[in-house]
Amino acid sequence: MNSSSTMIKKAAEFASAMIEPNAAQWEYARCFPRDVFIAAADASLAGLIVPATDGGSDLGPRGMADIMRKLAAADFAFAFSLVVHNNLAGTIARYGSVEQKQRWLPGMLSAKKIGAFLLTETSGGSDAAAIRCHARPQGSGWVLNGEKAWISNASDADVLSVYATIAPEQGFRGIACFLIPADRPGVHRLEPFNLMGGHALGTGGFSFTDVSLQPEDLLIAPGEAFKAAMAGIDLARVNVASMCCGMLERGIEEAVGFAGSRQAFGGPISDQQGIRWMLSDAATDLAAAHALTEKAIDALEAGQRATIAAAHAKKFATTAALKRLADCMQVMGASGYRADVPLGRHLGAAKMAAYLDGTTEIQNVVISRSLFST
Numbered sequence: 423m424n425s426s427s428t429m430i431k432k433a434a435e436f437a438s439a440m441i442e443p444n445a446a447q448w449e450y451a452r453c454f455p456r457d458v459f460i461a462a463a464d465a466s467l468a469g470l471i472v473p474a475t476d477g478g479s480d481l482g483p484r485g486m487a488d489i490m491r492k493l494a495a496a497d498f499a500f501a502f503s504l505v506v507h508n509n510l511a512g513t514i515a516r517y518g519s520v521e522q523k524q525r526w527l528p529g530m531l532s533a534k535k536i537g538a539f540l541l542t543e544t545s546g547g548s549d550a551a552a553i554r555c556h557a558r559p560q561g562s563g564w565v566l567n568g569e570k571a572w573i574s575n576a577s578d579a580d581v582l583s584v585y586a587t588i589a590p591e592q593g594f595r596g597i598a599c600f601l602i603p604a605d606r607p608g609v610h611r612l613e614p615f616n617l618m619g620g621h622a623l624g625t626g627g628f629s630f631t632d633v634s635l636q637p638e639d640l641l642i643a644p645g646e647a648f649k650a651a652m653a654g655i656d657l658a659r660v661n662v663a664s665m666c667c668g669m670l671e672r673g674i675e676e677a678v679g680f681a682g683s684r685q686a687f688g689g690p691i692s693d694q695q696g697i698r699w700m701l702s703d704a705a706t707d708l709a710a711a712h713a714l715t716e717k718a719i720d721a722l723e724a725g726q727r728a729t730i731a732a733a734h735a736k737k738f739a740t741t742a743a744l745k746r747l748a749d750c751m752q753v754m755g756a757s758g759y760r761a762d763v764p765l766g767r768h769l770g771a772a773k774m775a776a777y778l779d780g781t782t783e784i785q786n787v788v789i790s791r792s793l794f795s796t
């Protein structure tokens with residue numbers, strides 16, 4: 423089994439060799455880089471939190487977050503695509519039956535099968551318990567109808583974890599999670615979205631017309647499914663926070679390098695106090711974002727609830743990345759705006775990060791509940 427530090431080192435090498443040189447092109451071409459996704463699986467990056475007994479790398483939350491920070495420093499969208507895939511593989515290992523594990527995990531660990539998490543709908547994502555996708559009981563199974571939107575990996579996903587209500591009157595307790603192949607009759611893949619950036623994530627949607635679901639398609643039963651989705655979201659939020667740290671770290675590195683060599687008014691612009699202070703503020707925010715992320719990871723590693731800590735980390739790290747990456751670009755003048763410098767791509771991704779796995783406002787909803795106990 424790979425040790426965590428060896429895997430982090432390998433992930434950094436993978437990012438320089440396979441992500442960094444290609445990421446700008448993925449953006450232009452608006453494509454999901456399936457070949458590089460498979461190469462990531464070959465580098466053992468597709469089963470990070472799957473137990474070794476199920477063929478995975480058995481890393482804890484810290485190992486996964488550290489790896490994702492390295493990958494996101496090269497391209498956030500590609501890294502997030504892997505987060506979604508890894509989380510689903512981990513969910514199958516945790517909740518799946520022996521048959522479900524045998525059917526799906528080998529393909530997911532080799533990335534022959536790419537996974538997607540289908541919770542959000544066109545009617546809205548923040549109020550996740552209000553989903554309308556409906557699995558109507560029929561015989562021993564169900565019939566699925568509805569639509570899902572804003573789904574990462576949608577353009578190429580082969581295996582779908584679909585959250586649908588089987589009893590709308592029971593609110594979140596009526597929501598179940600089904601695991602189905604994307605080519606099942608009645609499943610329609612929708613056109614991927616044209617976005618401001620992050621096209622390597624293949625974000626799109628699915629519609630379902632009278633899709634037949636059998637008992638063996640049920641991954642998590644009603645009553646447990648929504649809670650499991652929310653518990654998984656804590657880990658995803660910590661990963662997003664760590665990935666924002668990776669992008670900001672990269673932004674500061676680029677801007678410091680540029681400021682040290684760019685000459686203006688008789689010396690390097692790094693001699694200007696205004697430039698130094700802008701980058702010092704960015705470094706302070708990075709240190710704070712990193713500390714909040716580590717605190718949330720500590721809780722996850724200890725098996726404790728990390729909901730509040732993850733909300734603080736995600737809110738702070740995404741907001742800091744958005745503001746300070748723009749500052750790093752400003753330090754670099756027009757050169758920061760070039761597409762061959764990753765900062766513009768990172769800035770777009772920082773905006774995307776402010777929506778993923780709950781918006782900044784929803785992190786405040788979570789935090790405020792802890793303040794007022796409601």
Ligand SMILES: Cc1cc2nc3c(=O)[nH]c(=O)nc-3n(C[C@H](O)[C@H](O)[C@H](O)COP(=O)(O)OP(=O)(O)OC[C@H]3O[C@@H](n4cnc5c(N)ncnc54)[C@H](O)[C@@H]3O)c2cc1C
Nearest residue numbers: 539540541542546547548572573574625777779780781783
């Ligand atoms: C690139 C990308 C990839 C994604 N990938 C996935 C995926 O793989 N799977 C998945 O299921 N979803 C995914 N999402 C969806 C994401 O989780 C949702 O966008 C997010 O939950 C917000 O939902 P919404 O966009 O419908 O905004 P809405 O819920 O419509 O909210 C609109 C605005 O109202 C604010 N708001 C809502 N409620 C409150 C409140 N109580 N208090 C204050 N403000 C509030 C929101 O913060 C937001 O600013 C993805 C989104 C993006 C952009």
